[in-house]
Amino acid sequence: MTSGPAAPRAAGVLHVVATPIGNLGDLSPRAQEVLRGVAAICAEDTRRSGQLLSHFGISTPLVALHEHNEEAIAQRVVARLLEGESLALVSDAGTPLVSDPGYRLVRAARASGVRVSPVPGACAAIAALSVAGLASDRFAFEGFLPAKAAARRERLRQLASEPRTLVFYESSHRIVEALQDFVAAFGASRAAVLARELTKLFETVLDGGLAELLDAVQGDDNQRKGEFVLVVEGAGDDADATLAEGRRVYALLSAQMPPSAAARLAAEITGAPRKALYGN
Incomplete structure (x- = not known):
């Protein structure tokens, strides 16, 4: 008796896994289980992700996937998924694709009929918004502003009349210049919250007018160190x-x-x- 052709192998799942932004206790039990169970983990920086995995005793192989190679690597990853392997995608910290690489891989996987499943967790933008005390029913995430001053100021001029709460990421070496530009574009008294080093040992959350935040950062060397999320009140009334x-x-x-x-x-x-x- 002859058998018919073998049934096609079911595609694997691409798990998009959030990792801690500081406190390692924020890696959920589900995330740990998924990272242990997949065939490989696509990581922005394999050294940094390797340290995280080592802390939890996870030995799953890592595949480098970053902004410079994502287009090329995505097709290889999708091929593995179509062969039946389940894989995970992580970023250096927080939720993948939020100001991090990954959307090209997710798009390619979905276009190929592969199931993409989120494993939620930490996200610096949402963490900052949750403690800001500013309107959160409608907000716009702007990520990092342009590095060049002229482009940054133009972007802020375009956003100055936006009525929704605005959320930005900023680096330590540009935070003073960025706040100066915010004051010029939005006005000194526009309410804002500056969250620094969220979930880490030296976490601080400052609130006040934009000019007050600028003064606080300029007056304290420690407030110019680390990673920043700036939450700015929308333009408000007419x-x-x-x-x-x-x-x-x-x-x-x-x-x-x-x-x-x-x-x-x-x-x-x-x-x-x-x-x-x-x-x-």
Whole structure:
């Protein structure tokens, strides 16, 4: 009796696994179980992820997947998934794809019919928002601002009238310059929260107006160290939104004409008070 052709092997699962942003106790039991059980783990930095896995006694092989090789590696990973292997994706810290590589792999896996399953956990943006005390029913995650000053200021001018709470990531070597640009674009009194080194030993969460946060960071060397999440209140009421839009338009016009003329024209266009624009 002859047998028919072998049934096709079922595809594996790509598990997208959140890892701690500081405190190792935040790696859930489920995440540990998944990381032990998969055939391999795709990691942004295999050395850093290797240290995390070693702490938990996990010896699963690692595959380097980062922004420079993701396009090429994704197809190889998908091929393994289609062969029936289950794999995991992690980033250096927190939830993969949130300001980290991985979306190309997830997109390729889904396009090939592979199941992609989240294993939720730590995320610095959500952690900061949860303790900020600012409106969280609607918010926009902006990630890292451009490194170059001109591009960063332009991005902030575009966001100044955004009514939703805004969440940003920033590095220690740019935090002072970034806060200076926030004050210029959003105004000194716009409410904000600066969360530093979340879940780590020297965690701090500061709140106040943007100018107050700038003063606090400039006045304390320790507040310029570590990893930062900045949560900024939205433009708020119509008056705030009008002023923010006026400042954005004024900044654009003042690059092409004298400041007084730019303020006058920006006030006419947006309805913002001219005196609040000129010299701001």
